[in-house]
Each structure stands twice: as C-alpha cells, then as structure tokens.
Amino acid sequence: MSNSVTIYRLEGNVQHYAWGGTRFIPALLHLENPDNKPFAEYWLGAHENVPAVVVKPDGSRQPLNEFIRSNPAALLGEKVYRAFGRLPYLFKVLDVKDMLSIQVHPDKKSAAAAFAEENKKGIALNAPDRNYKDDNHKPELMYALSEFWLLHGFKPADALLHQLQTVPELQFLAPVFGKDNYAALYEKVMNMEQQEVNSRLQPLLDRIVPMYEKGLLNKNQEDFWAARAAGTFNQGNQVDRGIFSIYFFNLVHLQPGETIFQDAGIPHAYLEGQNMEIMANSDNVLRGGLTVKHIDVNELMKHVRFEPVVPKVITGVPGSADGEAVFPTPVNDFELRCITLEKDQTIQLQAHTSDIFFVYKGAIAAQSNGTALAPISSGQAMLAVAGATVELKGAEQAVVFRATVPAAT
Numbered sequence: 163m164s165n166s167v168t169i170y171r172l173e174g175n176v177q178h179y180a181w182g183g184t185r186f187i188p189a190l191l192h193l194e195n196p197d198n199k200p201f202a203e204y205w206l207g208a209h210e211n212v213p214a215v216v217v218k219p220d221g222s223r224q225p226l227n228e229f230i231r232s233n234p235a236a237l238l239g240e241k242v243y244r245a246f247g248r249l250p251y252l253f254k255v256l257d258v259k260d261m262l263s264i265q266v267h268p269d270k271k272s273a274a275a276a277f278a279e280e281n282k283k284g285i286a287l288n289a290p291d292r293n294y295k296d297d298n299h300k301p302e303l304m305y306a307l308s309e310f311w312l313l314h315g316f317k318p319a320d321a322l323l324h325q326l327q328t329v330p331e332l333q334f335l336a337p338v339f340g341k342d343n344y345a346a347l348y349e350k351v352m353n354m355e356q357q358e359v360n361s362r363l364q365p366l367l368d369r370i371v372p373m374y375e376k377g378l379l380n381k382n383q384e385d386f387w388a389a390r391a392a393g394t395f396n397q398g399n400q401v402d403r404g405i406f407s408i409y410f411f412n413l414v415h416l417q418p419g420e421t422i423f424q425d426a427g428i429p430h431a432y433l434e435g436q437n438m439e440i441m442a443n444s445d446n447v448l449r450g451g452l453t454v455k456h457i458d459v460n461e462l463m464k465h466v467r468f469e470p471v472v473p474k475v476i477t478g479v480p481g482s483a484d485g486e487a488v489f490p491t492p493v494n495d496f497e498l499r500c501i502t503l504e505k506d507q508t509i510q511l512q513a514h515t516s517d518i519f520f521v522y523k524g525a526i527a528a529q530s531n532g533t534a535l536a537p538i539s540s541g542q543a544m545l546a547v548a549g550a551t552v553e554l555k556g557a558e559q560a561v562v563f564r565a566t567v568p569a570a571t
Contacts, residue, residue: 166531167219167531167533168513168550169528169529169530169531169546169547169550170217170218170219171538172206172214172217173217173223174204175213176201176203177203177204177205177212178199178201179200180202181258181259181260182200183201184200186257190204190522190541191541200259201257202256203255203256205252206252206543206565207443207518207565208227208229208230208443209443210227210296211295213225213227214226226249227249230248234247234248237547238516238548239515239549242548242567245494246443246495249516250494250515251441251443251565251566251567252443252444252445253438253563254439255307255436255520256304257436258310258434258435258437260394261390261391261431261433261434261452262431263453264404264430264431264451264452264453265429265430265449266462266465266466267302267426267427267448268299268300268426269299269427270298270299273297273298273299273444277296277297280293290456291456291458292456293456293461295444295445296443298442298444299442301424301426301441301442302440303422303423303440303441303489303491303496303498304422305420305437305438305500305563306417306418306419306420306435307437307438307522308418308436309435310415310416310436311413311416311433311435313387313411313412313414313429313431313433314412314414314424314430314473315412315429315467315471316344316470317410317412319341319342319470322344323339325409325410331363331366331369332366332406335350344468344470347410348468351407352463354403359400360399360400363406364401366388366405367388367392367405370385370389382415384408384409387413387433388405388409391408392405394452395452402452404450404453405452406451407429407451411429411430412471412472414473416435420475420476420477421476421489422473422474423474423476427465427466428467428471429467431452438563440497440565442493448461448462448465450462476489476490478500481499481501482511482569483501485502485507486499486501486564487502490568494567496567497567498563500561500562500563500564501561503524503560503562507556508554510552510554511554511564513546513549513566514548516546516548517552519543519554520562520563521543521560521562522540522561522562524539524557524559525537525539526556526557527554527557529552529553530552530553531550539557
C-alpha cells in the first residue's frame with residue numbers, strides 16, 4: 163500500500179439510549195444539546211447496524227463497514243482478515259447516568275448457532291423480542307474515565323452466604339444457596355412468580371428506600387443501588403427481580419484509569435460513570451432485569467457462568483512507544499491502548515489492523531505515508547489501515563485511546 167492513503171478522519175455515531183447522560187458526550191464531541199436528549203454511547207466501529215464514517219481526502223464519505231469490504235485483506239491485514247473476515251472490534255464511549263440491565267453475553271459458538279436459528283424462524287433483526295443481533299461473541303474491556311461503579315460476577319461463596327444471612331428479607335434464600343449452589347439460587351429468583359418477587363422484595367424496599375431518600379446510604383452498599391433501581395425500574399405494582407442480583411454480584415468501584423474485562427457468561431451491569439469500552443464486534447446482550455427491554459430468562463440461564471468471580475482490575479503495561487500503555491485481555495479480537503503525549507512529543511506506531519484512534523484530551527497532528535491530517539482535537543477520531551506507519555505529535559498535551567488487536571494476532 164506504499165502509494166495509497168493510509169490514515170483517514172473517522173466520525174462515529176451517537177446512541178440515544180434512555181440511560182445515558184445529557185452532558186458528558188455532547189461536551190466531549192463539542193455538540194449542543196438544548197433538548198437534554200440522553201447521549202448514552204458514541205460508537206466507533208464497523209458494526210453492520212451502526213458503522214462509523216470514513217472521511218476521505220477529497221471530502222467524500224463512506225461507512226466504515228463498506229470501506230473495509232472494498233479491500234478487506236489489505237485494510238485489515240492478512241492475518242486479521244483470515245482470522246475474522248471483518249474488523250473484529252467495536253469501540254465506544256459510554257456515559258452511564260442510570261443503571262444498565264443485568265446482562266450476560268454468549269460465547270462465539272452459541273451466538274452463531276442461536277443467530278442462525280432466529281434467522282430461520284424469520285425473526286426480524288430489529289424485532290424487540292430478538293435475542294441475537296449477530297453471530298459473534300461479545301467479550302469486552304472497559305476503561306474508567308471517571309469513578310465508575312458496576313456489578314461483576316457472583317460474589318465468592320462465603321461473601322454471598324454472609325449477604326443472604328445478614329439481609330433479613332433475603333434469609334429465605336440461604337438454604338437454597340447452601341454452601342455454593344449458584345445455579346439453584348439464581349434459578350430460584352429468576353423463575354419466581356412475579357407475585358412472590360413483590361412480596362419478598364417490597365419489605366426490603368420499604369426499609370431501604372426511605373434511607374436512600376434521606377441520603378443515609380452510600381455507593382459502597384448494595385442497599386444504595388437496590389433503592390435506586392426500585393425508583394428507576396419498578397413499574398406500577400411490579401418490583402423488578404433484577405434487584406436480587408445486586409446482592410448476589412460483586413459491587414466494584416473503579417478509579418479513573420482502571421480497567422476490567424467481562425468475558426462470556428459473566429453476569430454484570432454498569433451502574434454509574436463514564437468509560438471507554440472495547441469489545442468484539444457484536445451487539446448480543448441477554449438481559450436478566452433492571453431494564454424495560456426484552457428479557458428471556460430461559461435463554462439467559464443457558465449462558466450464565468454459575469461460579470464465584472474475584473474481580474481483576476487490569477492496569478496498563480508499557481507499549482512499544484513511549485507514553486503508550488497496553489491493557490491485555492485473554493482474547494485476540496481487540497486490544498485497548500492509551501497514549502499520553504506531551505506538547506511537541508512525537509512517536510511512531512505501526513497499525514496492526516485497521517486501528518482507530520480517539521483523542522480524549524488535547525490535540526494531535528498525524529501523518530503517514532505522505533498524508534498529513536489537520537490537527538485532531540478532543541472528541542475526534544482517525545483510522546489507520548493495516549501496515550501504516552503512523553507518526554503522532556502532540557499539538558498540545560494529549561490523551562489518545564487506540565483500538566487495535568494484539569500484535570501477535
């Protein structure tokens with residue numbers, strides 16, 4: 163590709179999900195939001211449903227998925243093209259104002275089979291009761307841009323049993339769990355008749371919601387999030403069964419710059435904060451509560467890993483370039499890197515596939531193979547295709563997130 167353009171400006175797409183905040187993403191993207199619409203996610207990727215847009219040197223524009231299909235082996239690199247046949251990752255900015263659903267992502271084999279089955283049944287891709295939007299798994303890594311709160315995997319057995327024994331309204335579940343019967347515990351609450359859900363959880367909410375409203379609970383307590391969930395998700399006389407999960411799962415508090423990986427089958431839910439998120443190129447989500455969206459308990463239960471999880475906070479390791487931190491995960495679909503550049507500092511990078519660079523703070527100048535882009539400032543992105551040698555220079559002090567694949571992929 164010695165005579166071709168190897169870097170391009172890239173524009174993402176906003177998703178206005180109801181749980182999103184109204185200020186963070188508009189400010190980041192330098193957009194007005196006079197109607198206070200929720201700006202939940204900013205997508206930078208080649209997902210068929212919401213592709214980013216490549217801006218070419220002549221000003222013409224093309225969806226990233228179509229751009230890659232025009233010459234996939236060259237643009238993705240031979241190894242990535244052979245392994246995945248498409249851009250393997252999806253890159254996002256999230257602003258979580260209201261709690262997200264309790265959810266699980268399927269593994270790759272299960273997703274492919276279930277996607278084909280739903281297609282055979284003729285369920286439309288955009289149908290509200292569709293479980294599988296594509297044929298891919300969705301492991302994901304999130305990088306906290308602010309203090310961030312989430313639920314992540316089942317508590318270790320001793321901690322979960324202690325929780326069940328000390329929360330009076332949950333003591334009826336201690337014999338169900340026994341020493342470590344995670345499956346029996348979760349099946350009990352997920353298949354419980356709604357009338358019993360109400361009768362079991364309403365006394366708990368009657369006790370904790372007044373404390374929440376008086377500011378007597380803090381975010382380190384499950385009661386805080388259970389009370390908040392009740393105000394957000396309970397409808398009429400129906401108590402959301404997802405409130406049980408708040409007490410079953412690890413409550414994790416990340417500081418800015420910390421990351422955590424969610425693998426297939428690990429139940430989780432984002433609670434509050436802003437993050438960068440990178441995942442396999444998929445939108446497959448199976449939900450178990452704390453949502454008004456489609457819930458399919460039977461399908462969810464097929465994919466939950468009923469085992470204790472000790473949350474592992476991932477910190478960056480030095481990359482090949484000065485100021486670049488790498489956040490490794492067990493999958494080869496994606497890798498997140500964070501680059502910190504001082505003013506006038508210059509680094510050279512080699513693109514492993516079609517790499518996406520998102521400027522979070524400051525501004526950079528970029529050039530590759532004789533093509534120079536006008537300064538890219540906070541909220542803007544660029545694409546570097548496979549094999550490109552990219553020179554980045556800090557036009558001012560800058561923080562840049564880079565979505566790529568592991569170098570050995």
